[in-house]
Amino acid sequence: MSRIRNPRLARLSKPADAQAAERPIAGPRSRRLFARASAVLPGGVNSPVRAWKRLGGEPPTIVRGKGARIEDADGRTYIDYVLSWGPLILGHAHPQVVAAVRAAAGHGLGFGAPTTGETELAELLRSALPSMEKVRLVSSGTEACMSALRLARAATKREIVIKCDGCYHGHSDPLLVAAGSGCATLNTPDSSGVPAAFSATTISIPFNDLVAAERVFAANPGAVAAVIVEPVAGNMGLVLPRPEWLPGLRALCDAHGSVLIFDEVMTGFRVAWGGWQNVCGVRPDLTCLGKVIGGGLPVAAYGGRREIMDLLAPLGGCYQAGTLSGNPVAVAAGLATLKQCAQPGFYEIESTRLTLMLLGFSSLAQEYGLPMQFAQAGLMWGYAFSSTPITDYASAAAADLDRWRTFCRGMLQERIYLAPSPFEAAFWSSAHDRRAVAATLAAAGKVLKRMQSPQ
Ligand SMILES: Cc1ncc(COP(=O)(O)O)c(C=O)c1O
Structure with missing residues (x-):
């Protein structure tokens, strides 16, 4: 191998x-x-x-x-x-973003309680990305992808996740894997300090290779929880998806009852209003966002189908939390930025x-x-x-x-x-x-x- x-x-x-x-x-x-x-x-x-x-x-x-x-x-x-x-x-x-941050900071740096800004940002994300029927704000892209993966596993009660060589989804243990030529072979971690067992259920395939994806599904019937993919890959230079790639992944996930996760941490509100899903017309089950939605401050998000999102605590048994999640100053920077992008x-x-x-x-x-x-x-x-x-x-x-x-x-x-x-x-x-x-x-x-x- x-x-x-x-x-x-x-x-x-x-x-x-x-x-x-x-x-x-x-x-x-x-x-x-x-x-x-x-x-x-x-x-x-x-x-x-x-x-x-x-x-x-x-x-x-x-x-x-x-x-x-x-x-x-x-x-x-x-x-x-x-x-x-x-x-x-x-x-x-940017003057408007700086002004929004100053104004928000003047009202207090954080409360760890519901605020209107976070609802406003979630509503804006949902209106731009209709696949995000419900949204959870977090503070980094790593958190968004790690949590989306946990949620996909909770929803399917399965463990295997398919990712692509050269796609980066943050540094959580199960996603720090880009290795392996055998597309039906389980992988080993790419960083020291990651127990092999944590990444053993991650299978990495070449980006744009639908045949490889089909083989992994065929070799692991009823076991694939999710496919996570950068819809446009931005962590091996910039690599565009072939026209059949994302619709093909959608079809495979549908056929096998797996969750399709678009990691739009980089592409979200950067490639188009919303993200690449609005360009390619493929609707993922879950989407991860970060970067632009925080306007330079730490805001990220994941969201998707209502019935999956409602498995999250406090409604459901899938736990995920954050002291700084939805921080009002960071959310203000994100909202001010997106307001300009919406022109x-x-x-x-x-x-x-x-x-x-x-x-x-x-x-x-x-x-x-x-x-x-x-x-x-x-x-x-x-x-x-x-x-x-x-x-x-x-x-x-x-x-x-x-x-x-x-x-x-x-x-x-x-x-x-x-x-x-x-x-x-x-x-x-x-x-x-x-x-x-x-x-x-x-x-x-x-x-x-x-x-x-x-x-
Ligand atoms: C596509 C993608 N997903 C996730 C991440 C991780 O985001 P963060 O660095 O905010 O943890 C990155 C970071 O570059 C990214 O490009």
Whole structure:
């Protein structure tokens, strides 16, 4: 059985060679701050990808952000396509979002009791995503996916869950698995510290591979509780679903009485109003949301069919709780953000602007003879150095990662802040104006031109 490692961990496993010889991207002050952080935080960070292990060198320490730009401790300004890993669809410190947060904070930071904001947010989510007949707010995407999975198991009284190689659903034990070529074979955990038994009921198959899904169902009759899938995969670069993939999963779940969970933590309110389910027309049983719905503060949610959601405590016996769930300040940031996204034409206008930038990118790649793939879903995008399309984790991992590293470092040196891992999607905000696009394309032109000649 060949083992495909979770890309989120794989990127830690290959420290870039000869990093020391390379010009650092972070300035002297950032580097001092990072050394200080590293003495007290493991790896200097609170989430692994921020340590730039795959890219090499120290990350700049960020002190502020406004619109499409962030500034580091050395006063260097970058155009930001990470956007806090997706939430900031309006850019940094959007005035209406900041005002809403200030107003909510003035009324108290939290109560651990019902508030009107949380009902308002749940109603808004339900109106945008009719499949979410009932909603539970939580504080992170990890919690949302972990809880949706528990609920699916409670609803079906079954244990097996199918996920896809290269899809990330947070770091809960049963979902920290991306391994295994044998699609009917039970998997082992991808992180130390996860008891094998906790992930033994997780089966990982290639994204976009309906035949593999059919085989797992056939090999495990009456035992599959759920399929959990990112409807557009954003954790192995950006990978679009083949047209038959999501309807096929829906049909399999229907035929076998399993719960279909769309993890729209990344795609929710980013690829379209609501999420990808509104684009593809497939109605999942449960949906997980996060990122954009909190506008930069910790809000996430899961929800779906009423009869499944009503199995949750206090109505039912499936337990899930949270001290900060539905926190009023965080909910205010989410509501203010979604109010802007609800403006007529928001997604159409912004996604067209992003398409134009990607056309510019693609013609630069052609001009300099570099094989690149670009993908877009609404206000999310991805790129890879590959001459063939990226359709799953195997093709994402087969892309030219050395070229990616040279490009990404070059762009950062030109002050364009792209994710420091080839397995991340890139994001767009309504604050990315013409100047930001022109500066990005000028930087890309310079870097790709340098890459054209032998390195
Ligand atoms: C699709 C998806 N699901 C779940 C998560 C986990 O969310 P969080 O980091 O808020 O726990 C992420 C995080 O990137 C994600 O991209």
